[in-house]
Amino acid sequence: MKVTNVYHNSYDLLSIPKAQARLFFTSRYVDTILVGDSGVGKTSLLVQFDQGKFIPGSFSATVGIGFTVMLLGDSAVGKTCVLVRFKDGAFLGGNFIATVGIDFRNKVVTVDNMKVKLQIWDTAGQERFRSVTHAYYRDAQALLLLYDITRKSSFDNIRAWLTEIYEYAQKDVVIMLLGNKSDMTAERVITHEEGEKLAKQYGVPFMETSAKTGVNVELAFHAIARELKHRNLQQPHEPKFKIHDYIESQKQKSSCCGSLV
Numbered sequence: 001m002k003v004t005n006v007y008h009n010s011y012d013l014l015s016i017p018k019a020q021a022r023l024f025f026t027s028r029y030v031d032t033i034l035v036g037d038s039g040v041g042k043t044s045l046l047v048q049f050d051q052g053k054f055i056p057g058s059f060s061a062t063v064g065i066g067f068t069v070m071l072l073g074d075s076a077v078g079k080t081c082v083l084v085r086f087k088d089g090a091f092l093g094g095n096f097i098a099t100v101g102i103d104f105r106n107k108v109v110t111v112d113n114m115k116v117k118l119q120i121w122d123t124a125g126q127e128r129f130r131s132v133t134h135a136y137y138r139d140a141q142a143l144l145l146l147y148d149i150t151r152k153s154s155f156d157n158i159r160a161w162l163t164e165i166y167e168y169a170q171k172d173v174v175i176m177l178l179g180n181k182s183d184m185t186a187e188r189v190i191t192h193e194e195g196e197k198l199a200k201q202y203g204v205p206f207m208e209t210s211a212k213t214g215v216n217v218e219l220a221f222h223a224i225a226r227e228l229k230h231r232n233l234q235q236p237h238e239p240k241f242k243i244h245d246y247i248e249s250q251k252q253k254s255s256c257c258g259s260l261v
């Protein structure tokens with residue numbers, strides 16, 4: 001048996017680069033594929049082969065669907081901090097270190113009892129990395145576009161970002177506009193209404209977030225995961241998922257009584 005890379009679940013197979021995926025399925029790149037009912041031990045067998053150990057503990061079903069979400073916006077609007085807040089529940093305060101090129105993290109969220117894996121790409125906002133990040137737009141199913149509510153230029157640049165998105169991204173990409181740093185009330189220069197108005201003009205959902213306090217960060221990613229899951233697995237009899245309505249209902253819930261549904 002020849003295994004050059006070991007892919008631990010079906011999502012990993014889906015997320016490998018296209019050229020490699022083609023090679024995987026059309027050549028003898030991997031000679032054995034593990035198949036069988038959920039829970040029979042495919043992953044454990046693979047881990048035993050790959051790492052020479054058995055991982056005991058609770059059974060976690062292999063993720064069935066996954067999507068790529070990309071964070072975009074000017075440098076220092078808080079893309080990395082929003083991602084770290086969502087992934088680790090922490091705030092990256094202190095010295096600002098600009099992202100170089102592109103970075104990514106995975107997080108699994110549960111939507112209607114189904115695990116949905118989000119691969120989240122954190123892009124560099126600095127102009128000099130723009131040509132690098134353009135190359136990745138096409139692979140994203142959703143884009144979170146951020147501005148900083150305390151910096152007008154980052155808000156004014158949103159139109160230019162949207163122009164780039166329409167040029168380079170998939171036609172049906174899900175876009176959400178986020179006004180970040182909502183905790184900085186004293187320094188605010190862009191009102192909530194201005195953000196909402198711009199989002200309405202482009203027909204995209206909008207909310208204000210704070211990576212520092214965590215406000216609406218979870219909701220933004222959950223709304224995206226839900227929209228993508230519904231688009232991909234919508235049953236003919238199911239009503240169409242309305243992301244705007246979902247956001248509004250969850251905003252009200254989270255302000256009064258906690259967790260997202």
Ligand SMILES: Nc1nc2c(ncn2[C@@H]2O[C@H](COP(=O)(O)OP(=O)(O)OP(=O)(O)O)[C@@H](O)[C@H]2O)c(=O)[nH]1
Nearest residue numbers: 075076077078079080081098099125181210211212
């Ligand atoms: N108060 C407050 N500060 C934030 C928030 N989000 C980010 N910051 C701060 O803003 C600065 C920039 O944050 P980053 O997340 O690194 O910005 P970025 O958009 O990833 O920047 P690039 O990597 O250059 O594109 C850091 O000093 C953060 O601590 C927030 O919600 N509230």
